[in-house]
Amino acid sequence: MSWGRPRNDAVDMFNTYPLNQRAQHGHAHDNFAEGVQRTQQPIVTGTSVLAIKYKDGIMMAADTLASYGSLARFKNIQRLHAVGDTTVIGASGDMSDFQYLQGLLDELVTDEFTAGDGNALAPHEVHEYLARVLYARRSKMNPLWNALLVGGVRDGAPFLGYVDLLGTTYQASTLATGYGAHIALPLLRQAVETREDSLPEDEARRILTESMRVLFYRDARSLNKFQIAKVTAAGVDISEPIVLDTHWSFAEGIRGYGAQTQ
Amino acid sequence: MPDGSFSHPQERQFNPYTENGGTILAIAGADFSVVAGDTRQSEGYSIQTRYAPKVFRLTDRAVLAVNGFAADGNMFVKKVKQRLEWYRHAHAKDMPLRAIARLIQTMLYAQRFFPYYVYNILGGIEEDGTGAVYSFDPVGSYEREACRAAGAAQALVQPFLDNQIYFKNQQAPVGSSHPVHLPLQDVLSIVIDSFTSATERHIEVGDGLEIYVIVAKGRSPQGLESIRNVQELSTNPEGDRVFVIRRELKKD
Numbered sequence: 001m002s003w004g005r006p007r008n009d010a011v012d013m014f015n016t017y018p019l020n021q022r023a024q025h026g027h028a029h030d031n032f033a034e035g036v037q038r039t040q041q042p043i044v045t046g047t048s049v050l051a052i053k054y055k056d057g058i059m060m061a062a063d064t065l066a067s068y069g070s071l072a073r074f075k076n077i078q079r080l081h082a083v084g085d086t087t088v089i090g091a092s093g094d095m096s097d098f099q100y101l102q103g104l105l106d107e108l109v110t111d112e113f114t115a116g117d118g119n120a121l122a123p124h125e126v127h128e129y130l131a132r133v134l135y136a137r138r139s140k141m142n143p144l145w146n147a148l149l150v151g152g153v154r155d156g157a158p159f160l161g162y163v164d165l166l167g168t169t170y171q172a173s174t175l176a177t178g179y180g181a182h183i184a185l186p187l188l189r190q191a192v193e194t195r196e197d198s199l200p201e202d203e204a205r206r207i208l209t210e211s212m213r214v215l216f217y218r219d220a221r222s223l224n225k226f227q228i229a230k231v232t233a234a235g236v237d238i239s240e241p242i243v244l245d246t247h248w249s250f251a252e253g254i255r256g257y258g259a260q261t262q
Numbered sequence: 263m264p265d266g267s268f269s270h271p272q273e274r275q276f277n278p279y280t281e282n283g284g285t286i287l288a289i290a291g292a293d294f295s296v297v298a299g300d301t302r303q304s305e306g307y308s309i310q311t312r313y314a315p316k317v318f319r320l321t322d323r324a325v326l327a328v329n330g331f332a333a334d335g336n337m338f339v340k341k342v343k344q345r346l347e348w349y350r351h352a353h354a355k356d357m358p359l360r361a362i363a364r365l366i367q368t369m370l371y372a373q374r375f376f377p378y379y380v381y382n383i384l385g386g387i388e389e390d391g392t393g394a395v396y397s398f399d400p401v402g403s404y405e406r407e408a409c410r411a412a413g414a415a416q417a418l419v420q421p422f423l424d425n426q427i428y429f430k431n432q433q434a435p436v437g438s439s440h441p442v443h444l445p446l447q448d449v450l451s452i453v454i455d456s457f458t459s460a461t462e463r464h465i466e467v468g469d470g471l472e473i474y475v476i477v478a479k480g481r482s483p484q485g486l487e488s489i490r491n492v493q494e495l496s497t498n499p500e501g502d503r504v505f506v507i508r509r510e511l512k513k514d
Contacts, residue, residue, distance in 0.1 A: 040276055135333055138278050139376070162310070166280055167333035170303050170311040181308055 042094035042145040044068055046079045047221045048180030049090035050211055051149045052188055053158045053173040053196040054204035057232040058151035061208040062090045063216070064241055065223035072223065080229045082236040084109050087123040087152035088229045089130070092177040093165065094145035101144065104133065123152025123231075127161035127169070135167025147177035152231045158196075179219045184211040201230070213244055279331050279379045280305055283466030285413035286316055286327035287456060288385040288395040289427060292443035293478040295393040297325040297385035298453050299413075300461070300511060301470035303332055312469035312513060319495050320346055321356040323502035324386035325474040326366075329413035330400070331379035338378045342366060359386040363396040363404060370402035377401050381412040387502045391478045393443075415460035415467050422459070426452050446475070446484040454509065461511045468514070473507040 044066050051060040066074040079098070080090050083105050091098035108129065112121055121129075127150040137144050147164040161171045173196045174188040191207045192199060208228055216224045224244040230237045252258035286299040303314035317327045318339050326342065328335035345365060349357045357365070363384055370378060382398040397410040409427045411419035424430040429440040444452075453473055461468040477483050479502050486492060486505055496503040 131333075135337060138276075138333075141276060141278060143276060143278075166278065166331075167337070168280065168282065168305070168310075168331075169333065169336065170314050172311040172313075185308075 042097075044073060044095045045221070046077070046092045046095055046098070047219055048176055048178045048184065048215055049079065049092050049147075049149045050180050050184050050188065050208055050215075051090065051151050051160055051175045052192045052199075052204060052207065053160055054192070054199040054201060055197060056201060057153040057230065058088075058158050058160055059201075059204045059208055059231075060088055060090045060149060060151050060229045061212055061226055062092070063212065063223040063226040065221070065225070066095045067221045070220070072221075075223060075225070076241070078227065078238075080227050080238050081105070082229075082238060083126050083152075084112075084120050085235045086120065086154050086231065087126045087150065088231050088236050088238065089126070090149045090151075090177075090229070092147045097144040097146050098148075101130070101133070101146070101148075105129075122154040123150060123159040124154075124161065126150055126152070127159070127163060131163045131167055131169045134163055134165060138166050149175050149177060151229075152236075153233055156233065158231075179222075180211070180215055183218055184215055187211050187214065209242070209244070213246070216244065216246065279334075281330065281379075281414075282310070282314075282332040282335075283414045284316055284329055285411065285415040285419060285457070285460055285464070285467050286329045286381075286383055287409075287411040287419055287423070287453065288327060288383045288397075289409040289423070289444075289449050289453065290385065290393040290395040290407070291446060291449055293387075293391060293393060293481040294446055294449075294484075295325070295385040295387060295395060295476045296446075296449050296453055296473060297327050297383065297395075297476070298457065298471060298473040299327050299329065300457060300467050301472060302466065302468050302511075304466050307465075309469075315472060317472050317474050318343075319474065319504050319506075320362065321386075322496045322498060322504055323356065323476060324359050324362050324384065325476055325504065327383045327385070327412075329381050329383075334378040335380045338369070338380055338382075341369065345369070358389050359384070359394055359396075360388060360406075362386075363406070366396075366398060367402040367404050370398060370400065374401050383410055383412055385474070386476050387478045391481075393476070393478070411456070415464040418460050418463055419456045422456055423452070446477075446486065450475075450489075450507075457511060468511045471509040471511050473509070475505045475507065477503045477505070479503075 046066055049062040062079040064076050065072055066077040081102050082088050134144055143165040145165050150161045152159050160175050162175050163169045174192050176185040212226050216222050224246050225241050227241055228239045283304040284300050284302055288297040297317055299316035301313045303310045316329055320326050328339055346357055377400045379400055384396040388394045395407050395410055396404055397407055398404040409423045434440050457471050491508045493506050
């Protein structure tokens with residue numbers, strides 16, 4: 001309680017606002033508490049990640065841009081990451097938080113390998129692990145500022161899952177984060193849903209490529225350079241960066257872009 | 263300002279909560295209980311997935327529906343299930359329904375100052391063989407009721423249940439009275455109508471419907487087995503039995 005403190009109209013100890021500060025007894029004051037910064041906003045960010053199920057497993061795509069606000073700061077950052085031989089994760093949001101998670105996962109995979117029992121983490125286990133880490137961090141009000149897609153194949157069963165900075169999780173046969181959830185996801189759903197088990201690889205690749213093209217035209221924080229990861233029974237394969245050729249001649253005809261004709 | 267309201271700079275803070283839409287509902291019968299929920303999970307105007315279960319079998323006589331912030335809901339169900347498993351190992355039996363209800367209130371209230379942003383509805387069979395529904399608020403206030411709707415379409419569904427289950431604003435025919443409990447078939451029709459109607463009028467409700475039916479030990483499932491897409495989940499046909507009925511809802 002605050003007995004003996006000077007009376008102050010701005011601090012009404014019998015009111016709920018402003019919240020009355022209680023005197024500290026017993027607790028040593030942490031001089032460094034104010035020096036600890038928690039992530040309150042992302043700094044260097046990646047934009048959308050897309051993923052779909054297809055005949056042989058799952059496919060995931062993300063461009064190679066890491067933005068600093070509206071500045072295209074790093075143009076060759078890999079946002080797809082293999083976890084063991086059966087899983088791949090794709091990250092949007094804060095890239096330093098993602099790199100921290102990569103370290104965490106690599107350590108986890110190593111620990112699992114060192115056990116020497118022949119067991120490896122399945123995609124749904126990696127997803128659960130990430131969900132617990134992200135939920136625990138949000139519960140400490142110190143979130144890892146990411147939206148992640150987790151995909152993989154284990155024992156012939158494909159898996160696709162989402163997890164974000166709040167610890168929210170879900171699974172579906174088509175997934176997208178950020179801007180992609182608004183622009184690309186409807187295209188992916190139309191192309192993939194009900195055909196997950198029959199969709200051939202080249203068509204899956206075409207669907208993702210075209211969706212990445214649409215995103216590049218509409219998302220100002222995207223790049224026409226991206227990677228596609230494929231996970232099948234044979235393992236994880238992350239492609240070299242693919243560069244899309246783009247055409248802007250149509251802009252000439254749009255009032256406000258090209259030369260004004262009237 | 264003289265009152266000091268601007269003396270401290272305002273800081274924008276990370277918001278640890280979100281709403282994931284959907285609706286749940288439960289109705290108690292004389293010797294059965296029905297717990298249902300849609301399977302859509304959304305955030306804002308985006309549908310995240312068309313199948314994310316909100317209703318969970320806890321034991322052969324208890325089913326829990328959770329609605330609100332999905333991450334909290336999943337964590338809460340996980341922890342309730344863990345506590346029930348510990349109880350099973352300690353006492354070699356399943357926890358009774360009213361004990362589960364009190365456990366849930368204690369677990370919710372333990373988080374009073376950083377609440378699970380979740381509305382819980384627990385349905386099942388009491389030890390005396392009667393159907394029961396318990397409903398909770400996010401910090402643990404709870405009561406036993408005959409029916410309850412919660413979630414995005416609560417305001418649409420609860421008045422309908424008040425009318426159809428409690429017979430509010432209905433006059434019984436002269437010389438007769440309203441029934442105290444409805445038969446299972448009538449309850450199932452009311453549940454299905456509730457969700458098809460909520461799907462029509464609420465954008466966060468739809469995609470799929472999961473209806474759990476818990477039938478008291480030794481009682482007739484009242485023709486439940488002949489319904490299409492019904493699946494029995496209970497392990498012992500001699501005890502209380504749990505069934506789930508899966509149906510489609512409109513996806514637009």
